[in-house]
Amino acid sequence: MSKRYLYPLKFETIFKEKIWGGTKIRDVLGKDFSPLKNCGETWEISGVKGNLSKVAEGVLAGSTLPELIEEFKGDLVGDKVYEAFGNEFPLLVKFIDAAQDLSIQVHPDDKLAKERHNSLGKSEMWYVFQADPGSSLISGFKRETNREEYLQYLNSGKLTELLNREQVHPGDCFYLPAGRVHTIGKGLLLAEIQQSSDITYRIYDFDRVDDEGNKRELHTEQALDALDYNAYSDYKTPYKKRLNEVVPLVDSQYFQTNLLEFTTGIIREHYERDSFVIYTCFEGEAELQTEGLTTNICMGDAVLLPRKFKEVHIRAKSGFKMLETFMA
Secondary structure: OOOOOOOOEEEOOEEEOOOOEEOHHHHOOOOOOOOOOOEOEEEEEOEEOOEEOEEOOOOOOOOEHHHHHHHHOHHHHOHHHHHHHOOOOOEEEEEEEEOOOOOEEEOOOHHHHHHHHOOOOOOEEEEEEEEOOOOEEEEEEOOOOOHHHHHHHHHOOOHHHHEEEEEOOOOOEEEEOOOOOEEOOOOEEEEEEEEOOOOOEEEEOOOOEOOOOOEOOOOHHHHHHHOOOOEOOOOEOOOOOOOOOEEEEEEOOOOEEEEEEEOOEEEEEOOOOOOOEEEEEEEEEEEEEEOOEEEEEEOOOEEEEOOOOOEEEEEEEEEEEEEEEEOO
16 A cells, blocks of 8 residues: 655536536636536535545545544644544635626524534635626625615615615635625636635525526525625625745735745745645646645646645746635
């Protein structure tokens, strides 16, 4: 039996057909989702039960993420992460293609998700890397409201009048803490980094039906205690694009994400970081080199760099854009 050891890990993509899904996962990212009719989401790195990522290549091929954590513990995820989450992987990485609007929805926070589902809550971020002209999304309320007024608007079919809609362009970033009402609008292709949870309370689904004429289930009552009824001044994450520099995007209590847009290369040092690092590539191609190991990463790939690797050389092949994510 081959000796098992850690290296930068790629996983088999999990494809999800959705009522709102399209074909950009194949047409833009080059990922074949056949025999599905469409693909709304790919789950690239997942520890969610029933959707466990399996290593795609190398001596660990076929091993699931929880199996690897149990085997390698802090060397894979970091000692602090292992102490906090055990064999559960704390993040979920997706690509999402919305050919139609997703439902208007909300996710519970850690406290509510623990009480109701024995799960983590779901705070998330979106980085949009392709957008059809005129695309938009919903994030939050446009003004402060409360449960009673919200229900009046919902029950009268006027909920969207209360919601904040944003025009969206490639390069836009949004952080959505648990409790924020939202939907991804049609025409958007994005990367999503989120807590490891698949709990969604669907509020309104635009009265659409599936192939058999059935509407999807709504979670009106469950959403009431989950919603944050406050309004905020800036829902879009502000940042300045800088070429060949590490640009901070999101700094939350759950994860931190940087944007790396490089025409050359960079050495990333993680000596002080007690966490795995995830590189999610949405443009170009590069090599990740660490301790004599080389892994190729290109558009549509997500690579998990185990905690044991303190330094990684990222060498551009054709220039690249990627997200760098680690635990706070």
